[in-house]
Amino acid sequence: MDAIYRLGIDIGGTFTDAIVTNGEGQVVAALKTPSVADAPEQAIFHALEQLQARGIDTGKIDLFVHGTTLGVNTLIERNGAVTGLLVTKGFRDVLEIRRLRLENTTNLYGDKTLPLVPRHLVKEVDERLLADGNVLRPLVPEQLLKAVDELVQEGVTALAISFLHAYANAEHERQAEQLIRERYPQLFICTSSAIWPQQREFERTLATVMNAYVGERMGSYFNRLQAGIGQYGVEATLLSTMSNGGIMTAARAAAEPVRTLLSGPASGVIGATYIAEQAGIFQVVTFDMGGTSVDVALIDKEPAYSTENQVGDFPVIIPAVDVTAIGAGGGSIAWVDSVGVLKVGPRSAGAKPGPACYNRGGDQATTTDAYLHLGILQADRFLGGQMQLFPDLAEQALRRLGDQLGLNATETAQAILDVATANMYAQFSPLMARKGVDPRDFTLLAYGGAGPMHAFLMAREVGIRRVLIPPSPGTLCAMGCTVANLRNDFVFTYHKNSSHLNEAELAGRFSGLEQQGRRWIEEEIRGGVKPERIYVIYSADMRYEGQAFDMEVTLTAEEIDLPVQAVAKFHALYETVFGISQPEAEVMFVNLRATIVGVLPNKSVAASQPLAFSDKPIEVRRITFDGRQYEASVLGREQLPFEERKSGPAIIEEYDTTVFIPPGFSIYRDANGNMIGEAE
Structure with a gap:
């Protein structure tokens, strides 16, 4: 039977990584090629050429998943589309006012972040919804189109629509979108109710603006990529990774690119979770060091997720794998x-x-x-x-x-x-403290082109005693693309006190979110993706009445049907986190959430054989480290014996990375091909 391949590609700031797995889930090829900042698709085409040169029939790729930094780079470099914004009358300065928080509380003279849409490209529309979604003032089409005409004359090519309380009633935004598309079909248009319908006006508006700002460029990129891969015989549906660690069709990603902004780091964490699970290690700190930065994330059986992420100067409210940049990279x-x-x-x-x-x-x-x-x-x-x-x-x-x-x-x-390691430690330690964990209880899982080279230095500094280096660590983000599932998040702002809950209404709201998710899955299936099973994760943002910050509580179907159990679960979680609870206090259900997951079949597994240097003899190299000279053994991964420890200093050379084991650590290889280093 002909081999069927999965291709995962991760486009980083320095290198574009590619990994191919066969029908049995084994890694058959991995490579790195320099990224092309101005035309990211060119690096993918180059990777496909190299794969063909290695004997891979790219016409037999049945799953092609990739992640790109194009969206986040567009935001950081501020070279996106000329974007206009339509808001409710009286709220023109929503992007200027922000949250009135100091970016750096120790600096009273910090510069204010410039918004993506300048004030003269923000137009007010005299419509108004009440907080419950009822109409106070209807939308006036003539006034709306006049505002859009003015924006188009200013050169706007992308348009964001974010009306007050649209999370509660999307009708005005839908009417506006339809009217504008009829007059200006060439505009890239998106609405806040479609992008992320959650209360929090600034964050909702900002997410919509970011989507419009990068959407035109992302759409053009996906079109060029889709057209180009056909030259290499690739007929598989093009998929894109998402910030939440899931995947979706590239067509969907082109319409909702804001969901892909943190997809690169998220793919690495998904790959790391899979590797750690295979190794029987469930508490992990990931250490992803590439050419530009070092990203870390916590995995306690499952990755941590957050709705308080940051992309450049901007907060992102849409759920994403919780990844934090803590330092510099190899470049x-x-x-x-x-x-x-x-x-x-x-x-x-x-x-x-x-x-x-x-x-x-x-x-x-x-x-x-x-x-x-x-x-x-x-x-x-x-x-x-x-x-x-x-x-x-x-x-x-x-x-x-x-x-x-x-x-x-x-x-x-x-x-x-020394300085690079000290910089990482200075940011790593308070980050772990804020998350309430002792990193010494965790394993450091290192990947990225430079991660395995620096991981033991970081572990030594922090006090972590075990380091795991997966097979092909330099391309783990690409591997994460091949093991990710369809996944999307849906939210409804509920804002009800626990004493005024209607049980049937609560269950109905969650059911509505689930139906949204299942419709999304059906659309992705029509796009060519076929999950083998589907499940839903329910949760609610809850807080004590009068508090300003929420806690997300995962709920079972039984707890949804019996809200008193959900409230008890919140009390217990609150006491676990803060050491105190208030069982007599009222609890607010602020936001209801549902995450739909479509599990794809035949996931990849770790390579059981090394990818390179299988015939390289052991050699001894003179190195200088910590001001002293050492004779360090240099070998390939396959030359490490199973379960038999080799003491540092040692250097493991692979195609996609170099692993440095300093004095004070020993290393061995496990049955899955992982290298495990432990402090002596």
């Missing part, structure tokens, strides 16, 4: 500030010009240059020998930087690693 540039202190990041050399050792025009020292100079990276075996590094260029960059610090090149390289 982060080292520099000296005005008072002579060494800094690393946040600016990155990216793929072009890249670190100095890439010989692509970059002349500033980076973390990668430091690793190369210390002997931890090998110049002629980077990316499996496909990319040559230049140690002399790295040394020159380090020496120039060291002259400002009074250090030689080797001392400067070590200082860069």
Whole structure:
């Protein structure tokens, strides 16, 4: 029987990763190719060419899932569409006022974030809904279209519509959208009631504006990609990963790109969850270090999710895997500030010009240059020998930087690693404290191109005693694409006191959310995706009456039918988190939520055989670390014995990454092909 493949692709800021699994779920190919910032699809086409060169019949790909940073980069770089915004009369400054919170509470002179839509492109419409959804003032079509005419004359090509209380009644927004589409079919239009119908006017409006701002560019990208993959015989439905760790059709992603903004990091966490589960490890801190940043997430059997995420300068209310950026990446540039202190990041050399050792025009020292100079990276075996590094260029960059610090090149390289690790620790420790966990109870699961190289240094600093390196760690985000399920979130703002609940009404609201989810699944199935089973997760945002912040409580069908049980569950959760509860107090049901999940069949499994260096003999390399010289064993993953520990210092070289095990740790390989490092 002919092999049927799954292709997962993750487009990062520096590299685009691709991984292919066969019908038995085994990894048959993994590769990395430089990303193309101006045309991300070109890197995918290059990856398909390389896969064909390796003997992969791309015409037999039956599932093609990919994640891209195009949306988030568009927001950060502010190069999206000229976007207009329609709001209810009297609320023109919703994006200007924001939440009136200081971005940095220690800086009273911080600059205000500039909105994506300037004030002159925000138009008021004289319509009004009450908080219960009843109409106070109807929509006047002539006035609406006059406002849109003015925006089009200003050059607007994308339009966001966010009327007051549209979460309670979407009729005015639907009327407006229909009228505008009839007159201006070329406009990219989206409404807040379709994007995320939740109370919280600023966040709802902002999510809609972000969707409009990046939508035109994302739609064009998906069209170019869909047209281009046909040249390589790929007929599979093009799918995109989502911020919540799920997947959806690219056509849907083009209409709702705001749901994909954090898809890259989310894919990595989904892949890490799968790997950890296979290894029988259920408490994990992920450590994803790429060329630009380090992202961490907590997994306690399941990934943590959040509705308080941040993309660049903007909060995002739509649920996403809870991932936090804590530091610099392998391409982060080292520099000296005005008072002579060494800094690393946040600016990155990216793929072009890249670190100095890439010989692509970059002349500033980076973390990668430091690793190369210390002997931890090998110049002629980077990316499996496909990319040559230049140690002399790295040394020159380090020496120039060291002259400002009074250090030689080797001392400067070590200082860069120390500062990068200290930066991560300074952000990692308070993050774990806020989440109420002791990281020493968790395993550090490292991936990304640079993650395995730096993970043990981070573990040593934090006090984590076990590190897990999965097979093909440099492409784990791409692998996460192949094991993700259809998943989408739906919300309804309820805002009812527990003493005034109508049990039938509550159950009916949840049933309505479930029906929305099942309709969404049906549409995705018509798009070519076929789940083997479907289930729904229910939850409610709850709080004590008079409080300002909610807690999300997962609910069973029985607890929905008997709200008194749901209230008791809230009291118990509140006491677990805060050490106190108020059983006599009234509880508010603020938002009702339903998450629909369509489980795809035949998930991938970890590769049982190494992807590269299977014939490379063991060698010994002289390295410098912590100011001392060592003889470090260099070997491939397959040369690690099962369950038999090898002490550091050691270097494991693979196609997509290099693993550095410093003194004080030992490492072995488990039955799934994972490398497990433990403190001695």
